[in-house]
Amino acid sequence: MPEGDTVWQTARRLHGALAGKVLTRSDLRVPRYATADLTGRAVLDVTPRGKHLLTRIEGGLTLHTHLQMDGSWKVYAAGQRWSGGPAHQIRVILGTADRTAVGYRLPVLDLLRTTDEHRAVGHLGPDLLGPDWDxxxxxxxxxxxxxxxxxxxxxxxxxxxxxxxxxxxxxxxxxxxxxxxxxxxxxxxxxxxxxxxxxxxxxxxxxxxxxxxxxxxxxxxxxxxxxxxxxxxxxxxxxxxxxxxxxxxxxxxxCPTCQTGPAPAPDAPQARRNRPTAR
Missing domain, CATH: 1.10.8.50 (Helicase, Ruva Protein; domain 3)
Incomplete structure (x- = not known):
């Protein structure tokens, strides 16, 4: 699962591609928001909150996404071939005149009033990379x-x-x-x-x-x-x-030598080895 640093990098990439630009394409591929149309609205900013992403859009709207285990956001230049996965895995497309952001395999996608962001992230503790760190x-x-x-x-x-x-x-x-x-x-x-x-x-x-x-x-x-x-x-x-x-x-x-405290017995079921490190 992507961690706070990875989500921060994703937010920075999305912000650089979308912030201050008007959306010319909007496609939310989940039944609940299938008719939502964000075209003509400017993206104000993309902000990380822990492992959550908040894309704030003109008109008091926020697109809330979470990558969980397999989700990702990819940014493509005009005319660039998309390579984040098959089309059926796309959950959202946000396009401007020169960039397109595509969200693949996003398990969490909500369109909220910006004033209601607390419904999505209000439960979180202090953000290690955020201005509220305490x-x-x-x-x-x-x-x-x-x-x-x-x-x-x-x-x-x-x-x-x-x-x-x-x-x-x-x-x-x-x-x-x-x-x-x-x-x-x-x-x-x-x-x-x-x-x-x-x-x-x-x-x-x-x-x-x-x-x-x-x-x-x-x-x-x-x-x-x-x-x-x-x-x-x-x-x-x-x-x-x-x-x-x-x-x-x-x-x-x-490490059973460098770390003290309780731990499973050596013959306990082990985690699958060689799982890819989250980035």
């Missing part, structure tokens, strides 16, 4: 349920918005705690720096084409996607297991 508020949210596993607390967008499965695993590694450690058991000094560490990682990567948490070329991530290869710090084999319940299970990676 580390103290984010920390209070994370610690509100001290028995909750650290990894699950980090993924809950109501606590802080923008962390996905890659950053979950990487943050837990950098904090020296397993993703199953109750968040309230995290030592106070490490808990205090968690929100700003998360922000630092996303800020460092929002302008990068390839995400890196290590600063090492060719070894971009400490643990995510590395099982059963050796840990970059101690050479212990990185382990993998799913964390969460049911449809919320996520492949989770950790």
């Amino acid at each position: 580390p103290e508020h984010a920390l209070a949210n994370l610690l509100a349920d001290p028995a909750r596993p650290l990894g699950e607390a980090l993924l809950d967008q109501r606590n802080l918005a923008g962390v996905g499965n890659v950053y979950k695993s990487e943050l837990c590694f950098l904090l020296g705690a397993t993703p199953w450690l109750p968040v309230g058991a995290l030592p106070a000094d490490r808990a205090a720096k968690l929100p700003e560490l998360a922000r630092k990682l996303l800020e460092a990567n929002r302008d990068r084409p390839v995400r890196s948490t290590t600063g090492r070329r060719g070894q971009d991530l400490f643990v995510y996607g590395r099982a059963p290869r050796p840990c970059l710090r101690c050479q212990t084999s990185v382990r993998a297991a799913d964390q969460g319940a049911g449809s919320r299970e996520r492949p989770t990676y950790w």
Whole structure:
């Protein structure tokens, strides 16, 4: 699933292509909005909010989209061949005189009054890459349920918005705690720096084409996607297991030597290895 830095990059690309321009083509390919016509209206801005995208349009309208696991936005120049997927996967087309933005496989697409944006994103905690960032508020949210596993607390967008499965695993590694450690058991000094560490990682990567948490070329991530290869710090084999319940299970990676706290037994079902890293 795309994380906060990827969504920020997508918003910047869409903003650069559409903002300040009048729509000459509008096609919302979902039954609920099949008759909606945005042509003739100017795009005001495209703003990321955590993992959500808000495309604000003249006349007090906002197109709200979320990429979830497989969605993407592609921008094409006039006459350029579209290559984001087959036509039946297109959910929305927004075109101007010189650019066309095409949304593929978007599982969430809503056309809202701009004054009603809170219906889509009002539940989110402080945005790691947004103007509302508040580390103290984010920390209070994370610690509100001290028995909750650290990894699950980090993924809950109501606590802080923008962390996905890659950053979950990487943050837990950098904090020296397993993703199953109750968040309230995290030592106070490490808990205090968690929100700003998360922000630092996303800020460092929002302008990068390839995400890196290590600063090492060719070894971009400490643990995510590395099982059963050796840990970059101690050479212990990185382990993998799913964390969460049911449809919320996520492949989770950790080093059993560098990270302390509870973890699944070595013979527990492991997450599928070699899943592509979210970008």
